[in-house]
Amino acid sequence: MSDSGAEVVVEHVHKRFGQVTALQDVSLRVASGEVVGIAGRSGSGKSTLLALIGGLEAPDSGDVLIDGEPIWRRRHTAHVRREIVGFVFQRHLLLESLSALANVEVPLLGAGVRRAERRRRALSLLREVGLEHRADHLPSQLSGGERQRVAVARAITNEPRLLLADEPTGALDSGTSERVLDLLFGLRDRLGMTMIVVSYDTAVGARADRTVTLIDGQIVEEGAPAPPGPGGRSGIEGQSGIEGQPGPQGRSELRGRA
Numbered sequence: 001m002s003d004s005g006a007e008v009v010v011e012h013v014h015k016r017f018g019q020v021t022a023l024q025d026v027s028l029r030v031a032s033g034e035v036v037g038i039a040g041r042s043g044s045g046k047s048t049l050l051a052l053i054g055g056l057e058a059p060d061s062g063d064v065l066i067d068g069e070p071i072w073r074r075r076h077t078a079h080v081r082r083e084i085v086g087f088v089f090q091r092h093l094l095l096e097s098l099s100a101l102a103n104v105e106v107p108l109l110g111a112g113v114r115r116a117e118r119r120r121r122a123l124s125l126l127r128e129v130g131l132e133h134r135a136d137h138l139p140s141q142l143s144g145g146e147r148q149r150v151a152v153a154r155a156i157t158n159e160p161r162l163l164l165a166d167e168p169t170g171a172l173d174s175g176t177s178e179r180v181l182d183l184l185f186g187l188r189d190r191l192g193m194t195m196i197v198v199s200y201d202t203a204v205g206a207r208a209d210r211t212v213t214l215i216d217g218q219i220v221e222e223g224a225p226a227p228p229g230p231g232g233r234s235g236i237e238g239q240s241g242i243e244g245q246p247g248p249q250g251r252s253e254l255r256g257r258a
């Protein structure tokens with residue numbers, strides 16, 4: 001594991017799906033090792049932003065720089081996906097026919113790691129997430145929280161310097177959510193990766209270094225005033241999401257919108 005987290009810069013990104021504008025001139029800077037929460041209503045563009053940062057979805061214009069390297073213009077996105085980024089999704093997306101151990105091994109398959117070494121590393125990752133004793137179980141034999149912990153183990157198999165999590169606790173009850181968050185934030189503290197977490201969960205906002213909110217595909221810096229309604233966003237449109245100052249309301253109001 002590299003001991004430094006990746007630096008992420010999103011520069012004036014636009015993304016449309018047909019008639020839908022998913023992201024509109026979004027800029028964001030995440031420092032090495034920083035943990036940023038992304039809040040916002042359903043449909044505000046959170047998943048799209050995460051997919052662009054992780055090299056899963058191409059922007060119409062603008063770019064994403066990881067450690068200063070533009071990942072889209074230089075078409076070096078496969079490298080970013082494989083070597084730099086780990087993903088955790090709301091639904092764990094484990095392969096149902098594979099054991100927990102084999103699921104964690106998957107990212108190592110294309111990396112030329114020998115079988116014994118793959119097993120050793122996958123087992124140690126399962127130990128890391130407290131599931132060594134479940135190594136041979138299929139996903140269907142695990143609880144929701146256990147499956148998500150396996151998904152977290154898989155996400156860090158390649159020792160990512162950037163961990164992207166899209167509503168990682170969205171399908172879990174509150175007690176289980178807290179365990180998964182303890183795990184994610186504990187790993188981050190120990191491994192030092194940069195982390196971007198999309199979540200409705202106020203517990204994520206409380207633990208993140210900073211939270212940005214997306215409204216209708218535009219970023220509003222932490223604590224910035226919420227728009228009065230459709231078409232009334234002119235007051236915040238000019239903010240890049242990088243230099244914006246917290247507004248007097250604090251951030252609880254914004255998070256309440258999520």
Ligand SMILES: Nc1ncnc2c1ncn2[C@@H]1O[C@H](COP(=O)(O)OP(=O)(O)O)[C@@H](O)[C@H]1O
Pocket residue numbers: 017018020021022040041042043044045046047048049
């Ligand atoms: N693959 C897609 N095809 C068409 N529309 C999409 C696609 N992905 C996202 N969208 C639309 O883009 C907008 C933002 O979606 P998304 O990023 O998933 O929002 P969020 O994660 O905040 O709920 C929504 O209006 C959504 O319907």
Ligand SMILES: [Mg+2]
Pocket residue numbers: 046047048166
């Ligand atoms: Mg989403």
